Amino acid sequence: MYKFTxxxxxxxxxxxxxxxxxxxxxxxIDRGGIAIVPNFISPSEVSRLRSDASNLYNDGNFIVDxxxxxxxKAGARDKAKFDTSKDRxxxxxxxxxxxxxxxxxxxxxxxxxxxxxxxxxxxxxxxDLAKGLDRPGIDTPFGGDNHEISYTRFGAGALLARHVDxxxxxxxxxxxxxxxxxxxxxxxxxxxxxxxxxxxxxGCLRTYERKLPSAFKVGSRDGDLQIGWLxxxxxxxxxxxxxxxxxxxxxxxxxxxxxxxxDGQRKAYLTKEFESDPYLFLTSxxxxxxxxxxxxxxxxxxxxxxxxxxxxxxxxxxxxxETFKDVPPLGGTLVAFDSVALPHEVLPTLxxxxxAASGWFHEKQQPVPMGGQIII
Numbered sequence: 001m002y003k004f005t006x007x008x009x010x011x012x013x014x015x016x017x018x019x020x021x022x023x024x025x026x027x028x029i030d031r032g033g034i035a036i037v038p039n040f041i042s043p044s045e046v047s048r049l050r051s052d053a054s055n056l057y058n059d060g061n062f063i064v065d066x067x068x069x070x071x072x073k074a075g076a077r078d079k080a081k082f083d084t085s086k087d088r089x090x091x092x093x094x095x096x097x098x099x100x101x102x103x104x105x106x107x108x109x110x111x112x113x114x115x116x117x118x119x120x121x122x123x124x125x126x127x128d129l130a131k132g133l134d135r136p137g138i139d140t141p142f143g144g145d146n147h148e149i150s151y152t153r154f155g156a157g158a159l160l161a162r163h164v165d166x167x168x169x170x171x172x173x174x175x176x177x178x179x180x181x182x183x184x185x186x187x188x189x190x191x192x193x194x195x196x197x198x199x200x201x202x203g204c205l206r207t208y209e210r211k212l213p214s215a216f217k218v219g220s221r222d223g224d225l226q227i228g229w230l231x232x233x234x235x236x237x238x239x240x241x242x243x244x245x246x247x248x249x250x251x252x253x254x255x256x257x258x259x260x261x262x263d264g265q266r267k268a269y270l271t272k273e274f275e276s277d278p279y280l281f282l283t284s285x286x287x288x289x290x291x292x293x294x295x296x297x298x299x300x301x302x303x304x305x306x307x308x309x310x311x312x313x314x315x316x317x318x319x320x321x322e323t324f325k326d327v328p329p330l331g332g333t334l335v336a337f338d339s340v341a342l343p344h345e346v347l348p349t350l351x352x353x354x355x356a357a358s359g360w361f362h363e364k365q366q367p368v369p370m371g372g373q374i375i376i
């Protein structure tokens with residue numbers, strides 16, 4: 001019997017050269033930007049995969065996007081009640097909530113050979129990123145949770161609000177330390193028609209990058225995830241990622257913030273030890289700037305990666321160190337970025353369905369703190 005194999009395990013290379021990814025993409029990701037690779041797959045491959053996705057969707061094989069929220073509501077199929085902004089659906093390889101393989105890996109649904117070919121390419125991409133970014137953990141298989149890959153469909157009018165794809169364990173509340181892995185790299189390959197026009201069709205991926213690229217690698221440091229930035233000044237003209245040490249003394253909830261020293265060899269702590277609850281749940285730059293960072297000049301430079309939208313954050317204003325970039329979803333284009341460090345959104349798709357293959361490469365999460373563990 002034919003069996004679908006998900007090729008997301010390591011591909012060994014005999015040379016130091018990258019297999020499918022240009023070298024320039026690595027520094028872009030490392031410094032907090034979005035790597036954009038046009039023509040990553042050919043027009044014929046785009047057409048084949050889009051046809052597969054479209055047929056599978058029309059046959060009822062997609063499931064509601066976890067963030068869409070409308071799937072189980074009464075009246076969802078009633079056009080008068082249907083929210084087109086949430087018309088998002090996926091065809092996944094793994095369903096985390098059920099701890100089981102998804103329909104993407106089925107050998108009996110649609111063009112399984114085409115999807116198998118795609119996973120071989122994604123496996124090569126994964127190995128390139130693991131090697132080039134010095135993140136060997138994303139190239140190590142350790143169960144179903146590490147192979148998020150799916151087809152995604154946005155209907156006309158659909159959008160996805162600004163967010164980041166991964167958060168520090170301590171800001172996730174009770175479930176924070178319960179998962180074995182966390183998202184490390186986000187990627188998409190667009191499967192739209194060649195005549196897609198961002199002006200008339202919409203659907204751009206809008207990313208919120210720093211005006212000045214990070215002076216240090218973004219995302220994580222020794223397992224501690226990034227939660228913010230120190231913006232540059234005349235006396236310190238470096239954009240510095242801020243990391244959260246959330247397990248001081250091996251205790252969950254015992255926290256401190258730090259940046260890299262100028263030589264990158266040690267942690268330069270910005271705060272004394274504090275409890276994650278309530279400080280990390282006050283959810284605005286103001287509280288970190290004024291309550292936690294004792295040096296007021298340093299405190300004034302702090303900004304969260306992503307502040308929840310509220311009247312308070314609106315009052316204090318946007319992060320002036322940020323700029324945005326719009327990426328049209330042109331067929332065959334690959335985009336990749338750090339899952340922790342880059343806020344992004346999908347602008348409304350205006351008239352047509354928007355198709356992509358997308359996913360996340362995972363790394364192991366930090367071990368659960370054992371000493372005097374605090375459950376938030």
